[in-house]
Amino acid sequence: MIRILFFVLLVLCLALGFAWLADRPGELSLIWQGQLIEMSLMRAASILISLFAAVLIVVWLLRTIWLSPHTVTRYFRSRKRDRGYQALSTGLIAAGAGDANLARKMAARTRNLISSDQEPLIHLLEAQTALIEGKYDDARKKFEAMADDPETRELGLRGLYLEAKRLGANEAARQYAERASEKAPHLPWATLATLDHRSQARQWDEAIRLLDQSRAAHVLEKNEADRKKAVLLTARAMERLDADPKSARDDAQAALKLDDRLVPAALVAAKALFREENLRKGASILERMWKLDPHPDIARLYVRARGGDSALDRLKRAKKLESLRSNNAVALATVAEAALDARELALARTKAEAAARLEPRESIFLLLADIEEADTGDEGRIRHWMAQALKSPRDPAWTADGVTSPVWLPVSPVSGRLDAFEWKAPPSQIAAATEDGHLNPDQAIRSLPPVATVPRPVEEPAPERTVEAAPTAERDQTERERVERERAGPEKAISVPDRKEPAASPAKGKDAEEAPDPFFGRPPDDPGVREPAAAERTTTNFRLF
Template identity: 75%
Template sequence: MVRILFFILLVLALGLGFAWLADRPGELSLIWQGQRVEMSLMRAASMLISLFALVLIAIWLIRAIWHSPQTIARYFRARKRDRGYQALSTGLIAAGAGDAVLARKMTARSRSLLREDQEPLIHLLEAQTALIEGRHEEARRKFERMADDPETRELGLRGLYLEAKRLGAHEAARQYAERAAEKAPHLGWATLATLDHRSQAGQWDEAIRLLDQSRAASVPDKKEANRKKAVLLTARAMGKLETDPKSARDDALAALKLDERLVPAALIAAKALFREDNLRKGASILEKIWKQEPHPELARLYVRARGGDSAIDRLKRAKRLESLRGNHPVSLATVAEAALEAREFALARQKAEAAARLAPSESIYMLLADIEEADTGDEGRIRHWMAQALRSPRDPAWTADGVISPFWLPVSPITGRLDAFEWKAPPSQLQPAEEGQLGAEEAIRSLPPLAAAQIAAAETPQISRPEPASTVPPDEQEVRITVPEEKEDASPPAESKDAAGKDEAGKDESTPFFGRRPDDPGVREAAPAEKNEVAFRLF
């Protein structure tokens, strides 16, 4: 654009100059070596400008001829470089696609067309080619050469890190990641890998410092960085809870400021406050997070905050949680458990059945079985609830990488990943027999030992066995002779049928309770009127 403007201005100046000379004509006389030359001023100016142009053209031509060898060499060198870069690009694409033959061919062509000291990507292409061909030792040497070069240090360290991870050399991988994070804190993979390694080793202070450095470089986003720092603070608070409750409380409260939905941080903060006899503040922390998402561990700690409380006091605290987040399965189950301890069976049954309607789970049906056992002792209904528990979804638990933990952990024991545990339903280990139903043997094995033994005993047919020979002398043995009572009428009256449908407590057995009619109503003792036994003692 500047050149075009300059050319236009030059033409305009020449035009204005010739116009000015045309408006002012004159004669030019020149005497040189005895000869007189006369011409007009316009002609003289045109000849002068033409002569100047010819001189410039001659200079350009001489210069072009003089520099022609360098120009030709530069042209062929540029052409060779372009071909080399084309081969390098094709080789990298082939290596990424897994084409070992084409990658090896392009590697040789790139090396012949390009210089290694001028283009370090040749080492990357060679390393990638060696990797896809299975020559890992050669690839490792290439990455080491790249790690020694300041221009390709980060690339070489990442390659060495991935190779160490592949071989299971976690200590070497940690060292490579730490070198990369020290030289370039903006590298996300190095920061996260070093963070995971330090978290595995329990170096919470170092991990928090590294995370703060990476946050200054804006590697993770703000939300992710706050979550990870909250997890690290919670992990450090867990280690200090027994020895330094005050520091543990401060770390847990700082974690809650970063992530107010972190349940483990709230639990640790509340425990530390309870140890300081600050029940009100600890309860307020639990209530605040309970309003957002009820959690069984929060309810358990809240209900049993004071060690000397009676069962009625614990029931009142459970009702307080229900008032904060009503119509929630966890709230209803908490009240049901507290009511069972307080021996208020009607309330416990009502809340447990409501929780089972909202979210059927294994624990709520087992709770109903406990209520039934403590209230009525009806074996048939107990077995019914236990059978419902077998067919219900599993209860949520702290799960990470397929591992179920009874409590929250900051890192995964399998992969070492930070903040891996989630409160969710664990994957079922049982395969359904047909149409989503569990087989009998698999379902029984999934129960606790006592429950499985009870169901197995209930489903096993009873086989009568002969009693062992008595050790009582024959003259002292008692012989029982059963004399059947004569039946007056084959068809009993209607009143007796109605009376037989009720149990001893006056409950109507025909009325179904929550769920469906039990498969096995249990074994009831025969009424005394159904048989008449007369015992005679001989001798």
């Protein structure tokens, strides 16, 4: 474009010059070797310009004739190079597509057309061809040659790293990644691989230093770098918690500044503060994290923050957590557990049932089974809750690469990846009872009158009595219910609806007929185990007709 503009400008200048001379006519006289030469000024200018153009043309012709051998050689060399690059491009595409035959053919053609010293990508094509053909030793030799060349060092180290990972040689892979990160700290794969290896070796200080270098080189994004550094600080704080609680507290608080939703960092910071007897500040950290993410580990640590608290004190702290995050299944389950420890069984049952309605989980139904055992001791109802626990989804757990851990870990034990654990529900082992694969809590819990508590009196020896065997299973169940009512007494007797009583006992009163059913208005799935000892102490006569 610049040349065209220059040519147009030159022509314009010549035209303006000739126009200027035409407007100002004149005569030019020249005496040369005794001869007088006279001509007009316009003719003299035209002759001068023509002579200059002729000289340029002659020079161009001479230069072209002189340089013609070199021009011809350069033409054929360029044509050969173009054919070589075309073969190289075709070979790389074939290697990426998995066509080993075409890749090998193009690699040989490229070798004949282009020198490997001029184009290092020929080594890459040959290495990829060897990998496709399964010649891993040849591919490794090619990658080693590339690693020795400063121009292809990073490419060769990456190939060696991938081969070492494929063979399971983690130590060799670590060395290749460290070499690459030292020579080129801007490579993300080398930085992340070295970071994972140092994390596996629990070299937290070195890992943090490497992460700071990669962040300064803009290898990682700001959010990702902050998250990984928070995880590393939390891991170092967990390691220092027993020996140096103060340093652990500082690292955990620094991690919370980088990521305020990192639950393990809040737990470590709170534990360190509790060991320093700073209960108020540790509790405030847990409360702030609880508002963001109601985690069961936070609730467990918050409720048992003080070792000398009684069960009622722990119940008060659990209720405070519920007030901070109401209508939450984790908060309700926490209150239910604390109420069970405090022997406030009615409150425990109410909160556990509410938690089961919000989020039916395995642990909640197991908690209901514990409450049932402490409240009524009925084996049938306990087995009912156990069955619901088997049908319900599993509780969330720290999961990474298909494995679960009871506690959070900074590195995956399977892949060695940093920050791999997530709080999520593992895959269910047993399908739910409903068609859509989810447990319907209304089928497990009915909103009916509360369960009456059945006291357990002290058993006294009784004289031997004869028991007539019931001919059917229904009579066995009726006998068991009669035994329970006789043991409970007339004031605590419980009536079961939709069951036919053989005969009314004179000891039963009006209160016994209006008492609510202990199993939400319907019989349990499993009536329980018959107590032979109680049956032997009771004489029951059945009227068959």
